[in-house]
Amino acid sequence: MTAAAEGSPPLRMTRARRNALLQSEPVQGFALISPTFLYALILLVLPILVVIAHSFWTQHYLTIDRTFTLENYRVALTEPIYRDLLWRSLYISLTVSLFTVILAYPIAYFISFHGGRHKSLWLFLITIPFWTSYLLRVMSWKVILGYNGVLNSGLMGLGIIDEPSTALLYNSSAVIITLTHAWAAFAILPIFVSLEKVDRTLVEAATDLGDGPLRSFLRVTLPLSAPGVISAALIVMIPTVGDYVTPKLVGGKDGVMIANAIQAQFGKAANWPLGAALSVTTMLIVTLMAGATVLIIRALQRLAR
């Protein structure tokens, strides 16, 4: 009814409000992300700080003595059992990330350079097994490698071996095989992304200037995809160091890893501070190892050029 009379003031108001909103864009953006940010602070950052605090305390039966001590770290670093478990976990995660990256690179290369129209179908095919339960995938390796398992019974059926081999399951090789399979897709994706970013004209230029396909691959494509190789290595290395399910199911006595010891401290052994110190030590060492990996790959990248 009075639309004509009221038409202009609200219009001016909305414009003024819009200008104010535009000016406060950072505020608005931050306000929007703050619930998620707070959630991560409360359930990730705060807990990790609590773990770090616990690692400097002592357990007295059911209570915790909050006087500062480094005793837990002394135990974590010098007790042979924990030292061995840490070394083994690092060795396993390093081997697994090396294998996954080496096995994944040709696939990522194939999809990126020869995938043609079916690139996303290939990626989908490769990632789909990894959306199935991790527990089930580890379990299927137990079925395959077991004493009465698929591999043993299959090899016996083919007459290759006479009696089941016990060497397949319950050792660190079984852990390495299972983890390499479990993390394969996670290594393919970052390498694929970095290969997609490689400027194809650079490869052509190298060929035009007389480089053979292998040389142009080694001097152009491979160094340019180094960032993908780095993130693939890290994305596999950091989580596998703390894997709990695989060593528990297929590792046996010789495949126990540090996560199993950490779990024991929070469970049966009921020594939270020691468990916390083991967690912090693991995190620090894997960070150092990750940093070293980045430096080594970068150095290789420079050498290749």
Place this chain on the structure above:
Amino acid sequence: MRARRFLSGGWLSVYAFLYIVFLYLPVIFLPIFSINTAPTPKFPLTGFTLQWYADLPHTPALLDAAWNSLKVGVSASVLATVLGILAARSITRYRYPGRRTIHGLIMAPLVLPEVIVAISMLLVMLQLGLSLSLFTVVLGHVLVCIPYSMTVLTSGFEGFDRSLEEASADLGESAFGTFRRVTLPMVAPAIISSLLVCFTISLDEFIIAFFLTGTEATLPIYIWGQLRFASKLPGVLALGTLLLVASFLLMTIAEILRRRAARRTQNEGGLYA
């Protein structure tokens, strides 16, 4: 000459085929032995049966676990997607200091060892006096689902034509109204895709549920308990097969929806890029 042939598609496609076999073979054994009459999984196969599947509905503990998993999965996926929408929207639409750091922090659970994430949450929850229950499992699952939700949603939100929103604002729509009537319909497929991805992750997640649950088991925890008994293996294989099929279907639908969302906003990327 040989090098050229080596780097060309021929050898690589053979390798790619073998690699796919390596990826799928272990997973395929679960369904194969779940319909085999022999109680131990070994060759040669003895005969076809659906007995192990028929036994599943007569196990009350399993039905409880399935119901628990459903409750946890639905709650975690809804919460994680709501938090994911806010964060993905903020990351793709606004520029502000500290944006990258916050983004990195939210994505961090993706690359941290799960055991350490789980025990640190356990410590805090016990300190806060929360009793362990399905609720604490949901809290944990939301944390690990948010990064996946963000990835799916960011690919849906990015490349979104901002002029549409500006047009809506110019026409007098409020910020919320624009989001509800312009942005939301465009990104709805991405949101559903995020819900499905988070539900699948929660359904399959073991470590966090293992540490944070009280007496109530989710499906993976139920399976873990059954693994100790060799005689229960066929039932576990049958249940595992059903879970595999469920995850496979959910993820396929999620991927189709995500692609549709990406097409709408003319943007490629997301989970598989």
